[in-house]
Amino acid sequence: MALERLGKALNSALKKLARSGTLDEALIKEVVRDIQRALLQSDVNVRLVLQLTKKIQERALNEKPPSGVTAKEHVVRIVYEELTNFLGREAVPLEIKERPTILLTVGIQGSGKTTTIAKLARHLTKRGYKVGLVCTDTWRPGAYFQLKQLVEPIGVEVFGDPNEKDAVKLAKDGVDYFKGKGVDVIIVDTAGRHKDETGLIEEMKQISAVVNPHEVILVIDGTIGQQAYHQAQAFKEATPIGSIIVTKLDGSAKGGGALSAVAATGAPIKFIGVGERIDDLEPFDPKRFVSRLLGLGDIEGLLEKFEELSQETELKEEDVEKFLRGKFNLKDMYAQLEAMQKMGPLQKVLQMIPGLGYSLPDDAVKVGEEKLRRFRVIMDSMTEEELENPDVINYSRIKRIARGSGTSAREVRELLTQYNQMRKMFKNLDKRKLAKMAKKFGGFGGLGI
Ligand SMILES: Nc1nc2c(ncn2[C@@H]2O[C@H](COP(=O)(O)OP(=O)(O)OP(=O)(O)O)[C@@H](O)[C@H]2O)c(=O)[nH]1
Ligand SMILES: [Mg+2]
Structure with missing residues (x-):
């Protein structure tokens, strides 16, 4: 993750906004000060920091939120917009026009x-x-x-x-x-x-x-x-x-x-x-970068990554859909874990999903490659039925699977916990709704506002 420390600091400034009761001038000033401090710690030029935060403060104090948007959401949006402008506003992609x-x-x-x-x-x-x-x-x-x-x-x-x-x-x-x-x-x-x-x-x-x-x-x-x-x-x-x-x-x-x-x-x-x-x-x-930096999630980046991946591995659209919706059994998880390894560290992928961001406990996302390999060994000792429907795996089955795979009951349970966590995490994600929301606001999931 790029600029992790800065992202965490900005995210916690915005979280302060979300947690507090009423939005008043004192709170806005405090959040702006937090943003200032975060940027300065990341070696952003003092003059640029002052210009930027002055603009954020002015807009936050004077602009009325459009209908359908809460005052807090509006402030988050202002921070998002101003930081985006600060980093160049629009993406300028590399173009390959002539050959060569x-x-x-x-x-x-x-x-x-x-x-x-x-x-x-x-x-x-x-x-x-x-x-x-x-x-x-x-x-x-x-x-x-x-x-x-x-x-x-x-x-x-x-x-x-x-x-x-x-x-x-x-x-x-x-x-x-x-x-x-x-x-x-x-x-x-x-x-x-x-x-x-x-x-x-x-x-x-x-x-x-x-x-x-x-x-x-x-x-x-x-x-x-x-x-x-x-x-x-x-x-x-x-x-x-x-x-x-x-x-x-x-x-x-x-x-x-x-x-x-x-x-x-x-x-x-x-x-x-x-x-x-x-x-x-x-x-x-800049837009996508800032939304990810603020912990607002980057659904478009994620979808793009899936797209890239599906070209490479011929992952089917319905698989991606299934994955995002959390409707998957252990067999699907097996395939998805492999796919995710190709996409890069799990942590990076998960950070792009709105609603997860930094708010996820570290150990829920830190699944090392070593652990993934062990998961696979364990799954190889499961029956078709168990892979299709993990809910049938009871204590005696756990013991059998551990014996068969040369692992321990604790490790099998760890796999099941991981599976349940992933299922729960992805269950609530509705791809279309999130894409729509991300377009509108850059996705506010990580902040719980
Ligand atoms: N962590 C990290 N390291 C990087 C990144 N990009 C390059 N490096 C490391 O920076 C070091 C220098 O990279 P090079 O690609 O050799 O740099 P260079 O500009 O070609 O170097 P010269 O040809 O000697 O001028 C290497 O150890 C790279 O692994 C990056 O994005 N992140
Ligand atoms: Mg070189």
């Missing part, structure tokens, strides 16, 4: 370029594009092999030559090579020998001149916080075809500062990096 579309990535040393390129390749191949990667990093000896190793499992080809010393020549040869191969997208990785933006922009210009990119992507390390402003600003001034990816937003205390600083330059943030794995890249959509 050439993308050039730049960024200072260690910002996450090479990892991000592998993630981008994954993102694009999942959507049916054929991708070729060009390594022009002549600086670090291992660079070519690093990229190759990252994308080997997803079957993406890397052009490079660890013995060649001329980065510009490599860029040109690589692009020509993939043009000949008829790929849809060519992504060029560059060396990260720069520590500041001056050298970086110089190199970008040199390589741009030979590869003629459709888009230059600046990769910024999110852990540098509001300092990201200078990089983004210099980059924006240097190229009209630039977009930005902010990485390492998982676990960084300063991520909010980096994101807001980049947004303040007006340069479009297209993706964010939220982990080291190849799937840890998310298209950046």
Whole structure:
């Protein structure tokens, strides 16, 4: 989860609103102060924080809620809207219009370029594009092999030559090579020998001149916080075809500062990096991001993920429906757990469901891969009847299943508890209703208002 700490702080500010009896000026001011503190702790620029919170306070005190919306809901909505505007308002997706579309990535040393390129390749191949990667990093000896190793499992080809010393020549040869191969997208990785933006922009210009990119992507390390402003600003001034990816937003205390600083330059943030794995890249959509950050749930993100998954594993629409509605037996859970492992950690998936957010007890969502494997072993020792209708599993059956699977009665009961918890959690979710609600408000489930 990106900006987890900031999200928790903002969520608890809004929860204060939900818990208190009447909404008055003092309460609004207190909530605004909490929001201020949360943003400052995430290294958001002081001036930007003051501007933002002043606007929130003014609107919350002066605007009348439209009919059908409570005053509290209205304040939540204002916070949601203003934070969304703060981060750029609209999503600017990466577009692949021409074949091949050439993308050039730049960024200072260690910002996450090479990892991000592998993630981008994954993102694009999942959507049916054929991708070729060009390594022009002549600086670090291992660079070519690093990229190759990252994308080997997803079957993406890397052009490079660890013995060649001329980065510009490599860029040109690589692009020509993939043009000949008829790929849809060519992504060029560059060396990260720069520590500041001056050298970086110089190199970008040199390589741009030979590869003629459709888009230059600046990769910024999110852990540098509001300092990201200078990089983004210099980059924006240097190229009209630039977009930005902010990485390492998982676990960084300063991520909010980096994101807001980049947004303040007006340069479009297209993706964010939220982990080291190849799937840890998310298209950046301010609306969706803020609703998830506030713990309001992200039903659209979840549905999109299901959609992606169903393309990959041919998961049927009715399975997804069944899963969301909680009408599933142990056999379904078995299939869904497998599917969820492919989607990424369960925690991430569950956080996108409105109504769960942070309010869920940790141990209900933290199902490690190890545990999932054990669950499967246990299920293999169950009869068809037990898998179809887990309610028949009584004490003596538990003992038999534990014996058969080489586990303990406690572990079998743990599986059943997990099953019952999941069934209960998903039972109340009505896909259509939630999608409608999410559209209207960004989903208020997590707050209980
Ligand atoms: N936690 C986390 N780590 C990341 C993320 N993106 C990249 N990293 C890590 O950051 C480190 C540097 O990543 P690279 O992709 O090698 O960075 P680079 O910009 O290509 O580095 P140079 O080519 O040496 O300039 C690696 O350890 C990555 O695993 C992210 O989104 N989250
Ligand atoms: Mg690199």
